[in-house]
Amino acid sequence: xxxxxxxxxxxxxxxxxxxxxxxxxxxxxxxxxxxxxxxxxxxxxxxxxxxxxxxxxxxxxxxxxxxxxxxxxxxxxxxxxxxxxxxxxxxxxxxxxxxxxxxxxxxxxxxxxxxxxxxxxxxxxxxxxxxxxxxxxxxxxxxxxxxxxxxxxxxxxxxxxxxxxxxxxxxxxxxxxxxxxxxxxxxxxxxxxxxxxxxxxxxxxxxxxxxxxxxxxxxxxxxxxxxxxxxxxxxxxxxxxxxxxxxxxxxxxxxxxxxxxxxxxxxxxxxxxxxxxxxxxxxxxxxxxxxxxxxxxxxxxxxxxxxxxxxxxxxxxxxxxxxxxxxxxxxxxxxxxxxxxxxxxxxxxxxxxxxxxxxxxxxxxxxxxxxxxxxxxxxxxxxxxxxxxxxxxxxxxxxxxxxxxxxxxxxxxxxxxxxxxxxxxxxxxxxxxxxxxxxxxxxxxxxxxxxxxxxxxxxxxxxxxxxxxxxxxxxxxxxxxxxxxxxxxxxx
Amino acid sequence: xxxxxxxxxxxxxxxxxxxxxxxxxxxxxxxxxxxxxxxxxxxxxxxxxxxxxxxxxxxxxxxxxxxxxxxxxxxxxxxxxxxxxxxxxxxxxxxxxxxxxxxxxxxxxxxxxxxxxxxxxxxxxxxxxxxxxxxxxxxxx
Numbered sequence: 044x045x046x047x048x049x050x051x052x053x054x055x056x057x058x059x060x061x062x063x064x065x066x067x068x069x070x071x072x073x074x075x076x077x078x079x080x081x082x083x084x085x086x087x088x089x090x091x092x093x094x095x096x097x098x099x100x101x102x103x104x105x106x107x108x109x110x111x112x113x114x115x116x117x118x119x120x121x122x123x124x125x126x127x128x129x130x131x132x133x134x135x136x137x138x139x140x141x142x143x144x145x146x147x148x149x150x151x152x153x154x155x156x157x158x159x160x161x162x163x164x165x166x167x168x169x170x171x172x173x174x175x176x177x178x179x180x181x182x183x184x185x186x187x188x189x190x191x192x193x194x195x196x197x198x199x200x201x202x203x204x205x206x207x208x209x210x211x212x213x214x215x216x217x218x219x220x221x222x223x224x225x226x227x228x229x230x231x232x233x234x235x236x237x238x239x240x241x242x243x244x245x246x247x248x249x250x251x252x253x254x255x256x257x258x259x260x261x262x263x264x265x266x267x268x269x270x271x272x273x274x275x276x277x278x279x280x281x282x283x284x285x286x287x288x289x290x291x292x293x294x295x296x297x298x299x300x301x302x303x304x305x306x307x308x309x310x311x312x313x314x315x316x317x318x319x320x321x322x323x324x325x326x327x328x329x330x331x332x333x334x335x336x337x338x339x340x341x342x343x344x345x346x347x348x349x350x351x352x353x354x355x356x357x358x359x360x361x362x363x364x365x366x367x368x369x370x371x372x373x374x375x376x377x378x379x380x381x382x383x384x385x386x387x388x389x390x391x392x393x394x395x396x397x398x399x400x401x402x403x404x405x406x407x408x409x410x411x412x413x414x415x416x417x418x419x420x421x422x423x424x425x426x427x428x429x430x431x432x433x434x435x436x437x438x439x440x441x442x443x444x445x446x447x448x449x450x451x452x453x454x455x456x457x458x459x460x461x462x463x464x465x466x467x468x469x470x471x472x473x474x475x476x477x478x479x480x481x482x483x484x485x486x487x488x489x490x491x492x493x494x495x496x497x498x499x500x501x502x503x504x505x506x507x508x509x510x511x512x513x514x515x516x517x518x519x520x521x522x523x524x525x526x527x528x529x530x531x532x533x534x535x
Numbered sequence: 536x537x538x539x540x541x542x543x544x545x546x547x548x549x550x551x552x553x554x555x556x557x558x559x560x561x562x563x564x565x566x567x568x569x570x571x572x573x574x575x576x577x578x579x580x581x582x583x584x585x586x587x588x589x590x591x592x593x594x595x596x597x598x599x600x601x602x603x604x605x606x607x608x609x610x611x612x613x614x615x616x617x618x619x620x621x622x623x624x625x626x627x628x629x630x631x632x633x634x635x636x637x638x639x640x641x642x643x644x645x646x647x648x649x650x651x652x653x654x655x656x657x658x659x660x661x662x663x664x665x666x667x668x669x670x671x672x673x674x675x676x
Contacts, residue, residue: 050618050628058615061608106630157608 048090049102049115052125053168053181055082060160069152073140076156080136083167084129091122091521101173109173110234116173119525120308120377124170124300127381131292131388132163134500139285141496142395146283147195155195159289161188166297175223175309176233178301182219182265185297186212189290193282204277211274215264219301222258225250226309238309246314255319258305266298268325268362269332272355279351280404284395287347291354291391292384299361299380303373306365307529316368325366330460332359337467341474346397347404349471350390353430356464357383363457364445372448373526374519375441381518382429382437385511389504390426393419396493396501401486406475411484413476419493420479422505427472429508432465436512440519539588546588553581561654565643571650575657583665591670603662610656617648 059079063072093100094117102115109116117125139159147155165185169178190212194205227233229250230241245251260271267275275295279287306315315321336356343349361383364376396419397412398404413420429436442461449457484490492498511518557577564570586594617629624633631645632638 047622047628050622054615054619054628058612058619061611061615064608065605102627104628106627106632 047102048086048093049100049117049171050104052083052086052090052171053164055079055086056160056164056167060157060164063153063160064157066153069144069149070140072153072156073143076139076160077133077136079160080129080132080163083163084126084133087122087125087129087167090117091126093117094119094122110232110237113177114173114234114236115171116236117171119521119528120303121170121300123377123521123525124297124380125167127296127384128163128166128170128293131289131384134503135285135289135292135388135392138288138392138395138497138500141494142285142399143283145399146197146285151195155192158188158191158195159286161185162192162289162294166293169297170300173235174233175226175235175238175305178304179216179220179223182216182301185294186216186265189294192286192290193278196282196286198281200277201281204274204281208274208278211264211271215261215271218257218261218264222254222256222261222305225254225257229254235304235309239311242310242314246318252319255306255310259302259321262298262302262305266295266302266362267355267358269328269336269355269359272332272336272358275355276348276351279354279391280345280348284347284391284398287351288388288391288395291351292388295354295358296380296384299358299376303365303376303529312368312530322366322368325362326457329359329363329366330457332356333363333464334460334467337464337471341467341471343471344406345404346406346409346475347391347394349406349475350387350394353468353471354383354387356468357387357430360441360445360461363461364448367445367448367452367454369448369451370523370526370530371444371451373529374523375444375448377522377525378444378518379441381522382441382508382511385437385504385508386426386429389422389501389508390430392497392501392504393423393426396422396497399493399497400490402489406478408486409475409479410482411479411486412490413480415484415486415490416492418498419501420476422498422501423479424476425505425509427476429512431468431472434512435509437508437515438512440512440515444519542588546584550581550585553577553584557581557654561650562647564650565646571653572657574650575654576661578654578658579661579665582662586665586669591666595666598662600663600666603659603666606655606659607663608656608659610652610654610659613652613655614649615652617645617652621645 056079059075063075066072090100100117101109103109104113104115143152143155162185165181165188168181168184172178172181190205190209193208194202226238229245229248230238232238232241242251264271279291282290306321333356336352336359340349340352340356343352361376361379364372364379394404396416397409400416401408429438432438432442442465446458446461557574560569560577561571561574582594582598621630621633622628626633632641634644635641
């Protein structure tokens with residue numbers, strides 16, 4: 044079966060999703076969702092191993108030889124993204140079982156798991172495929188199921204948040220399909236590797252440049268780059284806790300991957316950074332995102348919203364790495380995809396524990412929780428320190444490479460902005476930590492330690508964000524290899 | 536419209552033709568315009584017509600909401616299942632050549648089976664959407 048790994052990556056959750064929808068028992072559906080998620084991680088790790096051993100893995104769907112048929116093509120870059128998505132899915136899915144039963148209506152729970160598995164299918168599909176139209180199809184699968192997942196949050200505001208995301212997300216997806224259509228008009232191909240060969244001949248045409256713009260804006264909407272981030276804070280704040288943890292750690296990451304694929308593999312680094320001056324467009328946006336969104340996060344009183352704004356700022360770091368236009372910068376980008384997934388996952392899951400016990404994510408409601416829920420708040424503290432970028436956490440490793448990349452280009456002010464924004468992160472993390480640890484508990488005794496079903500997955504991510512901060516060698520090496528593949532165009 | 540004789544008889548006469556046309560569109564999909572999606576919509580339209588004329592409850596006795604929901608899931612399983620079968624037969628995912636003695640027939644059967652999965656899912660989803668709007672009756676159980 045190892046020849047079929049690329050398609051099995053998508054197939055495991057795709058087959059499990061309809062079975063979940065048919066099941067009536069919430070418990071059985073949950074167990075199936077966990078099994079399917081673990082299967083995706085196993086396949087992703089096997090794929091990464093194979094890519095390390097033999098290079099690019101290609102799979103022809105339906106035996107149609109690429110570029111005519113749909114090709115699934117895995118190199119270092121998407122193997123890395125698949126491992127990120129698989130890791131988060133396999134940690135968050137056991138967490139879902141306890142978290143969802145308290146937040147979603149009982150008879151909707153099997154459908155909830157079906158939507159989650161479809162979302163996972165879509166995200167993995169975007170990452171695994173080597174066909175641009177297939178990217179769009181999987182993007183729609185993941186987006187539509189994500190809207191449904193967000194709408195299942197408690198309270199009516201979840202519906203408006205989901206609808207807002209639906210409108211913005213549909214605009215983004217439409218822009219992407221327009222861009223793909225224009226590329227098809229110019230080259231007659233939809234295969235990524237084929238496009239990369241055909242496009243240089245028509246680089247000068249205005250159609251290709253317009254396609255570039257459409258694809259860029261579309262991807263940036265999906266990854267919530269400032270100022271296209273407006274859908275994100277409410278969607279994250281009102282979705283069920285487990286959904287927030289899952290989407291915050293995977294959806295925007297896969298959108299970043301999509302952007303990298305389009306800009307660096309298909310159009311190529313010379314076109315992006317030369318003709319289109321991509322670095323000079325993205326750099327100011329990334330810096331404004333980092334600075335302004337960190338400041339907005341400081342002012343939030345709802346901790347889930349606070350973390351959501353911090354996510355927009357963190358996406359700024361990711362895009363900043365891309366705009367440095369160097370292998371070091373891209374290493375930081377790819378590294379931060381993984382590292383941010385770990386720490387934001389841990390933070391949102393810790394908040395899910397808090398909401399599970401006290402039913403609110405308001406900062407004042409968290410007073411004194413440091414003593415009432417010591418393990419939960421300790422996980423929050425670990426995630427928070429990582430967000431700030433304290434040494435021995437993953438946040439430090441990605442910021443290190445980011446600053447290294449900035450200094451390499453001689454952009455000292457950029458390094459200064461990154462450091463100042465880290466201080467802002469310290470302020471908003473400290474506000475929560477101070478409330479939880481320094482203020483006395485005022486609640487009615489509901490706040491006891493979260494059940495192990497929630498705590499264990501939270502701590503897996505919290506521990507991972509320390510482990511990969513201390514032993515960063517393997518992640519850095521993989522990210523650097525992937526960055527080289529991206530910078531060299533159609534990788535080998 | 537339950538009291539309108541002409542509409543009631545008319546709907547009864549037309550319905551079998553709509554269903555047949557849906558099947559025609561499905562099976563003709565690999566020669567001309569059509570396919571599973573369109574066939575599923577047409578099939579669902581037949582039930583929508585009956586619901587408009589005879590009332591939602593009468594149609595839901597024949598086609599209960601849980602069945603529509605099961606169709607939506609089953610179609611995906613049929614589609615993905617065809618791919619799994621071709622994989623087990625030693626070809627790539629959705630390699631239809633595995634399904635028959637020669638590629639021509641294999642491709643023919645493969646596309647019909649996969650499109651049938653599309654038909655079942657589209658029919659199920661369209662019916663569910665109609666039920667939801669018509670009577671907020673998607674809340675089965």
